[in-house]
Amino acid sequence: xxxxxxxxxxxxxxxxxxxxxxxxxxxxxxxxxxxxxxxxxxxxxxxxxxxxxxxxxxxxxxxxxxxxxxxxxxxxxxxxxxxxxxxxxxxxxxxxxxxxxxxxxxxxxxxxxxxxxxxxxxxxxxxxxxxxxxxxxxxxxxxxxxxxxxxxxxxxxxxxxxxxxxxxxxxxxxxxxxxxxxxxxxxxxxxxxxxxxxxxxxxxxxxxxxxxxxxxxxxxxxxxxxxxxxxxxxxxxxxxxxxxxxxxxxxxxxxxxxxxxxxxxxxxxxxxxxxxxxxxxxx
Amino acid sequence: xxxxxxxxxxxxxxxxxxxxxxxxxxxxxxxxxxxxxxxxxxxxxxxxxxxxxxxxxxxxxxxxxxxxxxxxxxxxxxxxxxxxxxxxxxxxxxxxxxxxxxxxxxxxxxxxxxxxxxxxxxxxxxxxxxxxxxxxxxxxxxxxxxxxxxxxxxxxxxxxxxxxxxxxxxxxxxxxxxxxxxxxxxxxxxxxxxxxxxxxxxxxxxxxxxxxxxxxx
Numbered sequence: 001x002x003x004x005x006x007x008x009x010x011x012x013x014x015x016x017x018x019x020x021x022x023x024x025x026x027x028x029x030x031x032x033x034x035x036x037x038x039x040x041x042x043x044x045x046x047x048x049x050x051x052x053x054x055x056x057x058x059x060x061x062x063x064x065x066x067x068x069x070x071x072x073x074x075x076x077x078x079x080x081x082x083x084x085x086x087x088x089x090x091x092x093x094x095x096x097x098x099x100x101x102x103x104x105x106x107x108x109x110x111x112x113x114x115x116x117x118x119x120x121x122x123x124x125x126x127x128x129x130x131x132x133x134x135x136x137x138x139x140x141x142x143x144x145x146x147x148x149x150x151x152x153x154x155x156x157x158x159x160x161x162x163x164x165x166x167x168x169x170x171x172x173x174x175x176x177x178x179x180x181x182x183x184x185x186x187x188x189x190x191x192x193x194x195x196x197x198x199x200x201x202x203x204x205x206x207x208x209x210x211x212x213x214x215x216x217x218x219x220x221x222x223x224x225x226x227x228x229x230x231x232x233x234x235x236x237x238x239x240x241x242x243x244x245x246x247x248x249x250x251x252x253x254x255x256x257x258x259x260x261x262x263x264x265x266x267x268x269x270x271x272x273x274x275x276x277x278x279x280x281x282x283x
Numbered sequence: 284x285x286x287x288x289x290x291x292x293x294x295x296x297x298x299x300x301x302x303x304x305x306x307x308x309x310x311x312x313x314x315x316x317x318x319x320x321x322x323x324x325x326x327x328x329x330x331x332x333x334x335x336x337x338x339x340x341x342x343x344x345x346x347x348x349x350x351x352x353x354x355x356x357x358x359x360x361x362x363x364x365x366x367x368x369x370x371x372x373x374x375x376x377x378x379x380x381x382x383x384x385x386x387x388x389x390x391x392x393x394x395x396x397x398x399x400x401x402x403x404x405x406x407x408x409x410x411x412x413x414x415x416x417x418x419x420x421x422x423x424x425x426x427x428x429x430x431x432x433x434x435x436x437x438x439x440x441x442x443x444x445x446x447x448x449x450x451x452x453x454x455x456x457x458x459x460x461x462x463x464x465x466x467x468x469x470x471x472x473x474x475x476x477x478x479x480x481x482x483x484x485x486x487x488x489x490x491x492x493x494x495x496x497x498x499x500x
Contacts, residue, residue: 046352048500071354081348081500084294084340091293098286099354124344148352 001026001059001146001179007044008053016040016203019054022146022181027172029194029211030183031274037203038183039079042150045181046076058146072100075139079151082135085124089117092138100142108141115163129160136164140171147171149182153189161186165193187270191215199274206277209251218268219253220276221246227263231256238280249276287355287363288370291337298336305329309379319383319393320401327376327405328412334368335416339425348500357495364417365488372409376402403473407480414480414487422494 002022009016016037022028030038043049045056047063056063061070083092089112096103112119115133123131136152147168153161172178184190190197190211197214199207209218223231224245235252249268250256257265266272295302309326316322341347351357380402387398415435420428 043348043500048348048351050499068354068356068359071352074352076349076352078349078352081345083349084290084346085344086294086297086340087290091290091296095286095290095293098289 002045002148002181003057004041004045004054005057006054007041007051007056009040009044009049009051011040014040014203016044018198018200018203018205020181020198020205020208022179023195024179025176026195027168027180027182027193029190029197030181030200031187031190031197031270032183032185032200033274033278034185036200038185038200039150040203041200042078042148042181042183045148046074072102072142073145075142075144075147077135077139077147077149077152079154082131083123083138086122088122089119089134096138096142102143104141104143108137111137111141111167128155129157132156132160133164133167136167140167143175145178147178147180147182149180151183151185153184153186161189165189168193187274191270197270199277201278207273213251214268214270214273217253218249218251218273219256220266220268220272221248221250221256221260222264222266223248227260231260231263233283236283238276238282240276240280247276247280249273249280284359284363284366286353287360288367291334291363291367294337294340295333297340298333302330302333306375309375310382313379313382313386317392319387319398320405322383323376323379323402324405324408326379327372327409330375331368331372331409331413333371334364334413335420335425335428337367338364338417338420342424345500347498351500357498358492361417361421361488361491361495364421364491365413365484368413368417369409372413373406376405376409380405400469400473404476407476410480410484414483418487418491418494421491 001024002020004018004020006019007016014035014037018037018041020028020030020041030041032038040049044051045058045063047066058066059070059073087095093105093108096108097105109119112134115130115137117126117130117134117137123134126134132152132155136149139147139149149168153164156164168180168182172180182190182194194211196208196210198205221231221236222242222244228239228246228248231248232255235250235255236248237251238249240247249272253265253268256263305326309322312318312325313322341350351360383398383402384395387393387395393401416428416432419431419435422428423431
């Protein structure tokens with residue numbers, strides 16, 4: 001669906017340098033702190049910024065050859081941009097109908113009603129939650145093959161986030177060939193939604209893993225200095241000094257559970273894995 | 284392009300009262316004024332200004348980033364802005380030209396031939412205005428673009444004054460020369476101006492496409 005190969009973009013001291021792939025039928029998450037490079041990557045995918053090196057292919061086609069017609073197969077949400085705030089939902093409908101042959105007007109109107117989005121009110125007067133729902137609704141209403149969603153849940157409360165994620169799940173259920181690339185700095189959103197996750201830090205991908213593997217095989221070993229000294233370090237990805245000794249991130253939790261029954265092992269949440277990958281020391 | 288045009292016409296609603304006022308002033312000028320060039324030119328040029336305002340609306344709140352992620356090419360965006368300006372300008376030009384022609388039947392102040400010449404000269408003005416303003420606003424943004432525009436018009440004014448002064452020094456009577464031209468000569472002159480302004484418009488569109496292609500959002 002989407003393949004980014006050694007994409008490089010220089011912004012003075014910040015350099016984005018990464019590769020990423022979204023498979024058909026999959027939801028791929030991109031997670032990272034603010035200013036990690038998520039939005040830059042999304043803008044590069046959408047051709048909004050030039051790239052210095054590398055290639056981006058969508059539906060097997062180089063981005064350089066991507067036409068307006070090809071873009072009709074995409075649904076896009078950008079965190080810092082959307083429809084003009086001076087338009088209303090009533091105004092957007094004919095615009096979307098003209099731009100997207102696959103735009104499902106009835107679905108759009110039904111969902112707008114379901115989420116209580118007023119048709120005649122200017123978008124700039126919408127609440128944050130209403131704006132976010134409208135962005136996602138517009139993206140999923142054109143029967144897109146690939147959704148590119150940059151921080152679609154940013155600034156939303158738990159209930160609104162849940163409603164949005166539900167919309168995305170329903171979108172995926174309708175066609176098993178559809179894919180989503182979604183970014184967020186809220187790990188719990190991606191944990192329940194994504195098939196695989198990329199972690200980005202300071203412009204670089206520091207980890208790519210299937211969500212199931214990440215949640216089942218990754219763990220945190222909490223050991224004192226003596227236990228640490230006797231530990232097999234072949235499967236330790238990062239270590240961090242703590243008051244009690246060391247905290248170690250592993251991707252072979254089961255191995256340590258079986259061979260070191262005396263040590264404390266915690267299940268690795270995405271937040272903990274990110275923290276360790278960023279702040280931990282590589283062995 | 285159709286989708287973008289719909290968007291821009293829908294955005295016009297924001298300044299609905301202003302446009303109604305301009306139309307009302309234009310109608311009043313045609314009905315009660317004695318300057319058909321102003322009655323045709325004023326609403327034609329002022330209403331075409333909305334193609335520039337629409338660029339400001341697109342830029343508002345970083346809206347361009349989303350706009351260009353839609354099935355819209357950069358060239359398509361530029362062409363739409365020119366088309367939008369031409370539709371607004373030429374639409375009003377046609378409407379107010381017809382109105383002044385109809386009123387000429389009652390007022391009988393200018394003469395149909397002169398009215399036709401005046402009407403035809405407004406269109407190149409529209410083309411030139413779009414040719415200068417659209418690349419300036421696309422390049423410098425709506426705020427800086429307006430300053431550039433004022434500078435360009437001051438420069439044109441100064442050039443005009445310089446040509447006039449030069450003609451006086453050389454003893455040439457430019458206005459008299461125009462007055463003594465035959466209808467055929469005037470027709471050729473207007474056709475020349477018309478053609479020249481279309482060429483400028485095409486060159487301006489090419490420049491605008493190059494400007495927008497280089498932009499990052």
